[in-house]
Amino acid sequence: MKPDILLIEPMMPEVEARLDAAYRVHRLFDASDPSALVAKVGPSIRAIVTGGAHGASNEVVDALPALEIIAINGIGTDAVDLERARARSVRVTTTPDVLTDDVADLAIGLMIATSRRICVADRFVRAGRWPGAHLPLPARVSGKRLGIFGLGHVGRAVARRAEGFAMPIAYAERHPAADVAYRFVPDLEGLARESDFLVIAASGGPATRGIVNRQVFDALGPAGILINVARGSVVDEPALVAALADGRLGGAGLDVFAHEPDVPTALWSMDNVVLQPHQASATVETRRAMADLVLANLAAHFAGQEPVTPVV
Numbered sequence: 001m002k003p004d005i006l007l008i009e010p011m012m013p014e015v016e017a018r019l020d021a022a023y024r025v026h027r028l029f030d031a032s033d034p035s036a037l038v039a040k041v042g043p044s045i046r047a048i049v050t051g052g053a054h055g056a057s058n059e060v061v062d063a064l065p066a067l068e069i070i071a072i073n074g075i076g077t078d079a080v081d082l083e084r085a086r087a088r089s090v091r092v093t094t095t096p097d098v099l100t101d102d103v104a105d106l107a108i109g110l111m112i113a114t115s116r117r118i119c120v121a122d123r124f125v126r127a128g129r130w131p132g133a134h135l136p137l138p139a140r141v142s143g144k145r146l147g148i149f150g151l152g153h154v155g156r157a158v159a160r161r162a163e164g165f166a167m168p169i170a171y172a173e174r175h176p177a178a179d180v181a182y183r184f185v186p187d188l189e190g191l192a193r194e195s196d197f198l199v200i201a202a203s204g205g206p207a208t209r210g211i212v213n214r215q216v217f218d219a220l221g222p223a224g225i226l227i228n229v230a231r232g233s234v235v236d237e238p239a240l241v242a243a244l245a246d247g248r249l250g251g252a253g254l255d256v257f258a259h260e261p262d263v264p265t266a267l268w269s270m271d272n273v274v275l276q277p278h279q280a281s282a283t284v285e286t287r288r289a290m291a292d293l294v295l296a297n298l299a300a301h302f303a304g305q306e307p308v309t310p311v312v
Helices: 014-023 036-043 058-064 082-087 100-115 118-126 153-162 187-191 214-222 236-247 284-302
Strands: 002-005 023-025 043-053 069-073 091-093 146-149 168-172 197-200 225-228 253-256 273-275
Touching: 002 014, 002 036, 014 058, 014 284, 036 043, 036 146, 036 225, 036 273, 043 284, 069 118, 069 284, 082 091, 082 187, 100 118, 100 197, 100 225, 100 253, 100 284, 118 146, 146 153, 153 168, 153 214, 168 187, 187 214, 236 253
Parallel strands: 002 023, 002 043, 043 069, 069 091, 146 168, 146 197, 197 225, 225 253, 253 273
Antiparallel strands: none
């Protein structure tokens, strides 16, 4: 009999078809009453497939006594209680590496779009205002100082791309990295003070919740730009909105938010802000590669083998 799995969020149709072929799939996102679905099928569920942002709540996990593995379609684990998983001997897997380049690409894209006001100029042309009116001059990107908070896979990929823009690069991490030439700054506020762009590429979770706060925004300053392609929880969102509204922060390029899919409405009308619907890894190529890893992790587990990319 096919193993029963709980699919928390939708995936590409072709991927869901592959899941349907190998498993009995119960779609939580399609259920009119999710709690009733969990109560009905919970005893038979052996695997959860979910995304990094949605994860799997303790309430759901605790309702699945036969759960063996949580396969995350992403790299974030902050929405899954890893200690609870360990205590129950539930495996947890992610899809590392395959999305690094796309996330780094979007970070650079957000830097350019925000600094050069690309979206503002697009609206200007579409409104028929050119050549009758004039846009204020934007700021350049090349040669500006780049600070990166979190020098993991994504942070390093952003840095490599920024080298092509002749940007001096510094970073903040828990410990300096011995294998890079970028300048280490021991505290986030100090990094912001020395940066024109501050890219957030750090992991989410309790240790980083709200760590990018008013002090960081004030240090980055009225000409500085914040880019977040990590987790919305890392940024103190009300403080960010206030800094932008007050002119204490120059701009922001945001792919993630604290309470997705809710985006503060104050940001909608700000021309110095570029907004994305959490799609840094959302390319056909990467989503297929991520799905391949999810399926490979499930297949290995149910074949009695070690998952390909385990976290727990």
